[in-house]
Structure formats: C-alpha cells, structure tokens
C-alpha cells in the first residue's frame with residue numbers, strides 16, 4: 001500500500017490532490033518525475049551514479065539506493081506516472097528528527113532561463129543561502145511523545161536568518177523539550193549526534209574531502225538530509241545519525257572543475273556544526289549581547305512576519321503566535 005511519507009520535511013508534497021512522493025511498507029520512496037527536464041535530469045543523475053566507477057564506495061553510502069524507475073498511480077489522481085524508486089531514508093525510524101539543508105549560495109545551474117534565475121535568486125536572497133551558502137528547506141524536531149514534533153512551515157524555515165539558523169542547528173540536538181519556556185537549547189545531544197567517529201560532523205568532513213577533489217558533478221539545489229532518532233540518543237543508545245544527499249534535478253557535469261558552490265556551503269555548515277561541539281553555550285552569550293528577544297525578533301528578513309506559516313506547522317505543534325515567536329527565537 002502506498003501512502004504519503006509520514007516524515008517528509010520539504011519539497012513537493014502529495015497532499016490536497018497535488019503531485020508528490022509516496023512510500024510503501026517495504027522501505028521504498030517513490031518520487032514522481034516532473035514532466036519537464038527536471039525529471040529526466042534526476043533519472044540521468046542516478047543512472048550515471050550507479051555506473052560511474054569513479055565514485056568511491058565510502059561516498060556512495062551518502063546517496064539513497066536507487067532501484068530504477070516505475071510507473072505507479074500518481075498522488076494527484078492523474079493516473080500512471082513514472083517515479084524514481086529510492087531507498088526510504090526514514091524507513092524503520094519511529095520519531096526521526098530530520099533537517100533538509102539546501103547547499104550552495106546559488107541554486108541554479110548555468111544555461112537556465114533568465115526567468116528561472118530570477119525565481120531562484122529571489123529565494124536565495126530571502127533566505128540564508130546568500131550569506132551562509134546554505135538554507136534550511138524544512139525540518140522536524142522530535143520533542144517528546146506528548147508534544148510530538150516541532151515542525152515549522154517550509155516557507156518560514158527557508159526564511160530563517162543567520163542567527164536563527166544557528167539556533168535551529170542547536171535546537172536540533174537539544175534534549176530539553178523545546179517548549180516556550182526553554183530559554184535556550186541545551187545542546188545535550190550534540191556530542192552523540194554531531195560528534196564522535198560516526199557522528200554527523202565526521203560524515204560531513206568525509207563528504208567535504210570528496211568535494212575538495214571530485215570534478216564529476218556540480219550539485220545545484222541539492223540538499224543534505226540530516227536524520228537521527230532522538231529517543232535513542234536520550235537513552236544513551238546509538239541514534240543512527242546520518243547524512244544523505246538528495247534532490248538531483250539540477251545536477252550538471254563538473255567538466256574538470258570542483259563544485260565550489262557546493263563546497264563553500266558545505267564548509268559553512270561544517271563550521272556551524274563544529275562550533276556547537278566546541279562551544280555549546282555560545283548562543284546564550286550572543287543572545288544576551290544582543291539584548292535577547294527584541295533584536296532576534298526584528299530580523300532583517302522578516303521571519304517573524306511570516307508567522308502564519310510557522311504556526312501552520314502541519315501537526316499542530318506550535319499552538320499560538322507567542323509560542324511560535326518564542327520557539328523560533330529561543331526566548332520567553
């Protein structure tokens with residue numbers, strides 16, 4: 001039986017009669033091919049990845065397993081449609097915390113139309129993509145069984161300012177239950193999730209080492225998905241923290257040139273994650289130095305003006321505007 005992915009955090013969604021991905025019980029994720037060249041590009045990328053002997057084995061694990069394409073009933077009722085068949089990265093996870101981080105300060109490939117450049121540039125400007133080289137496309141953070149997930153709307157997630165992105169990266173690995181009384185995230189799970197030889201930082205560094213050398217592909221508008229099971233981390237067990245690259249509709253040939261756009265964004269993400277490990281309390285200092293809530297709320301890109309999207313969190317976690325503002329800013 002195909003169903004809407006229970007843990008999708010960004011991208012096109014199979015809701016309200018729209019076209020989006022589906023999952024089955026055997027652990028497969030079916031992503032519909034978009035009718036334009038984005039669909040064929042993504043198939044071409046996965047096919048090339050499967051056959052390219054230049055990709056080291058330890059790097060292949062950062063990509064979802066690809067099982068080809070299949071005609072299945074599309075979620076929008078339009079009938080049979082070709083779908084990419086991928087490994088479901090949330091399979092077997094009970095309450096996964098997930099963050100989709102779109103890498104690169106520039107999200108369009110060369111030789112696209114001026115209209116498309118303008119569309120992307122607008123989003124890059126309105127998000128942290130330009131200043132940071134990446135943006136959070138969407139996320140969910142498990143709080144606890146009673147409260148469920150903290151899942152801000154996609155639009156609001158994408159408009160987080162630099163300070164808010166730093167806060168959310170801390171919040172992602174915090175063990176406090178993230179309600180409006182939390183003054184700041186405790187980063188209690190940082191060493192288990194971000195740190196250690198199998199942790200997210202170590203994986204990001206491994207990926208970076210490949211990007212410092214590889215000239216096969218240029219990954220425009222591609223994301224790194226960060227996933228882990230918070231409940232396992234809280235129990236002191238291995239939280240299965242992993243990073244995976246997803247969304248290859250805009251991958252181009254590298255033609256002997258390193259992917260400096262992706263590499264720059266990856267280094268920027270690595271820097272923030274490293275800082276959380278070395279100085280988990282630094283955010284507290286920044287907040288007080290900036291007169292706390294007032295300055296953080298009045299961000300220059302209007303995150304808090306987008307309250308409606310944040311409140312409409314899909315699973316009703318954020319109950320009201322006040323909680324939301326506090327949730328985003330980490331202040332009460």
Ligand SMILES: Nc1ncnc2c1ncn2[C@@H]1O[C@H](COP(=O)(O)OP(=O)(O)OP(=O)(O)O)[C@@H](O)[C@H]1O
Nearest residue numbers: 008009010011012029064086087088089090100247
């Ligand atoms: N293989 C996978 N397994 C589980 N979840 C996935 C997988 N691939 C993608 N997702 C989920 O779906 C979301 C969207 O994925 P993706 O970016 O590939 O779709 P998209 O519709 O092309 O997105 P966009 O509109 O941003 O281009 C991700 O944020 C993630 O939550």
Ligand SMILES: O=P(O)(O)O[C@@H]1[C@H](O)[C@H](O)[C@@H](OP(=O)(O)O)[C@H](OP(=O)(O)O)[C@H]1O
Nearest residue numbers: 010011012038123137154155158221249250
């Ligand atoms: O992140 P959001 O707000 O969901 O917005 C989507 C996101 O920017 C995708 O990257 C984009 O697809 P491309 O990158 O492939 O252009 C898609 O365009 P679309 O609506 O034209 O499919 C947008 O709707």
